[in-house]
Amino acid sequence: MKLHTFVGWGISLVGICGLAACGTSDGGGDSRGQSPLAAEDEVREAAIDLQSHIHENGGYSAAAWFRQGRLPGPGWKEREIVTEGNCTSWYFEPGDETKDPSPVFVGGGDIALSGALIPPSTVLRQDKGNDYPKLHGEATLWQGGEDINIATAGHPGGVGPFKAVLKAPSHITLSKPIWDHAGLTIDRAQDLGLEWTSSGWSVGTVKVRIEAMEAGSRSGTSVRCAFPVYSGAGVVSTRVLKHLPHPSDAWIQIEADAEDTVTVSPWNVRVRLHSAGTLPNGQSSQGSVTFK
Numbered sequence: 249m250k251l252h253t254f255v256g257w258g259i260s261l262v263g264i265c266g267l268a269a270c271g272t273s274d275g276g277g278d279s280r281g282q283s284p285l286a287a288e289d290e291v292r293e294a295a296i297d298l299q300s301h302i303h304e305n306g307g308y309s310a311a312a313w314f315r316q317g318r319l320p321g322p323g324w325k326e327r328e329i330v331t332e333g334n335c336t337s338w339y340f341e342p343g344d345e346t347k348d349p350s351p352v353f354v355g356g357g358d359i360a361l362s363g364a365l366i367p368p369s370t371v372l373r374q375d376k377g378n379d380y381p382k383l384h385g386e387a388t389l390w391q392g393g394e395d396i397n398i399a400t401a402g403h404p405g406g407v408g409p410f411k412a413v414l415k416a417p418s419h420i421t422l423s424k425p426i427w428d429h430a431g432l433t434i435d436r437a438q439d440l441g442l443e444w445t446s447s448g449w450s451v452g453t454v455k456v457r458i459e460a461m462e463a464g465s466r467s468g469t470s471v472r473c474a475f476p477v478y479s480g481a482g483v484v485s486t487r488v489l490k491h492l493p494h495p496s497d498a499w500i501q502i503e504a505d506a507e508d509t510v511t512v513s514p515w516n517v518r519v520r521l522h523s524a525g526t527l528p529n530g531q532s533s534q535g536s537v538t539f540k
Contacts, residue, residue: 291316291317291318292315292316292514292515292516293313293314293315293316294313294314294315294356294407294515294516294517294518295311295312295313295517295518295519295520296310296311296312296359296372296398296517296518296519296520297309297310297311297312297520297522298310298361298389298396298520298521298522299521299522299523299524300388300389300390300416300419300521300523301388301419301523301524301526301532302388302419302447302523302526303524303525303526303527303530303531303532303533304530304531304532305531305532306386306388307384307385307386307387307388308383308384308385308386308387308388308389309382309383309384309385310361310370310372310382310383311372311380311382311383312356312359312372312380313353313379313380314353314354314355314356314378314403314406314407314515314517315351315352315353315354316351316352316354317349317350317351317352318349318350318351324340324341324342324343325340325341325342325343326338326339326340326341326470327339329469329488329491330487330488330491331488332485332487332488333473333483333485334473334474334475334482334483335456335471335472335473335484335485335488336471336472336473336488337469337470337471337488337489337491337492338469338470338471338472339467339468339469339491340467340468340469340470341466341467342466342467353377353378353379354378354403354405354406354407355374355378355379355403355406355407356374356400356401356402356403356406356407356408356409356517357374357400357401357402357403357406357407357409358371358372358373358374358400358401359371359372359374359380359398359399359400359401360397360398360399360400360401361396361397361398362396362397362399363390363394363395363396363397363413363416364389364390364391364394364395364396364416365387365388365389365390365391365394366387366389366390366396367385367387370383374403378403378406389416390416390417390448390521391416391418391419391447391448392416392417392418392419392446392447392448392449392450392451392452392477392504393415393416393418393448393449393450393451394415394416394448395413395414395415395416396413396414396415396416396521397411397412397413398411398412398413398414398519399411399412407512407515407517408512409512410510410512410517412508412510412519414506414507414508414519414521415449415451415452415506416448416451416452416506416521417451417452417453417477417504417505417506417521417522417523418446418447418448418449418450418451418452418477418504418523419446419447419448419504419523419526420444420445420446420447420454420477420502420503420504420523420525420526421444421445421446421525421526421527421528422442422443422444422502422525422526422527422528422533423443423444423445423528424441424442424443425440425441425442427527427529427531427533427535430536430538431535431536431537431538432500432535432536432537432538433537433538433539433540434458434489434492434537434538434539434540435539435540436486436489436490436492436494436539436540437486437490437540438486439483439484439485439486439489440483440484440489441481441482441483441484442454442456442475442481442482442483442484442502443480443481444477444480444481444525445480446477446478446480446504450476450477450478450480451477451478451506452477452504452505452506452521453474453475453476453477453504453505453506454474454475454476454477454482454502454503454504454505454525455472455473455474455501455502455503455504455505455522456471456472456473456474456475456482456484456500456501456502457470457471457472457473457500457501457502458470458471458472458484458489458492458498458499458500458537459498459499459500460492460493460494460496460497460498460499460537460539461493461496461497461498462493462496463493463495463496463497468493468496469491469492469493471484471488471489471491471492477504492539494539495539496539498536498537498538498539499534499535499536499537500533500534500535500536500537501524501533501534502524502525502533502534503522503523503524503525503533503534504522504523504525505520505521505522505523506520506521506522507519507520507521507522
């Protein structure tokens, strides 16, 4: 099985850097505004991330980052265990820590966001350090299926200007599985069934991620699934669930997602729209997991 090394953000959701947080991490020192490193030393990481939630703690956030250099990170390694249907289980473990991380924030100019229910004049503004202060608000940015427009001004020495249009993912409400006050209990000997309804047009992908860390270890297993929103249902097979360690520290996240990659040579900018699923009680469909 092929072994992959990921640089820049950890694959584990237990202590994960996460897409919405990585943009402000400066690792071993703040080198924003410094000259870029030599090409052979560079790793480029660029992303624009919008979240819109309708659960009881909902609202929206918007983040962006464009950076290069020796990026901080644990260098997680993972290998595929098994794929069944729309799901794959992966074994992950720490790799080598990045030596002398020195990320350089280069910026891409101000980023205008518009379309659907996005408030007028919503802009991610590049600061003097070529970073982007995160935006927060109480509004819902979309219902599902509308065009979301993203336009960047570009920045000299950084990422050039570009425009992108993505269809907003639907908001989903899950009727299965059933959470209780303590979280979700999963019987690894049985398939885990999911059912949901969606708002607006049925657009995007329902992504399920279950992470379980081996007791007393930084290694563990990740189960990741992707189902089209329009299907209204999905199954996580016991063939992938049985590889999750027990006992373990475990966590689940279910959300609707739409993403694309925009190439502005030599940069590949990941643009992502996502919304956490909502449970019948109004809470978010993410939290701790107990295994049987």
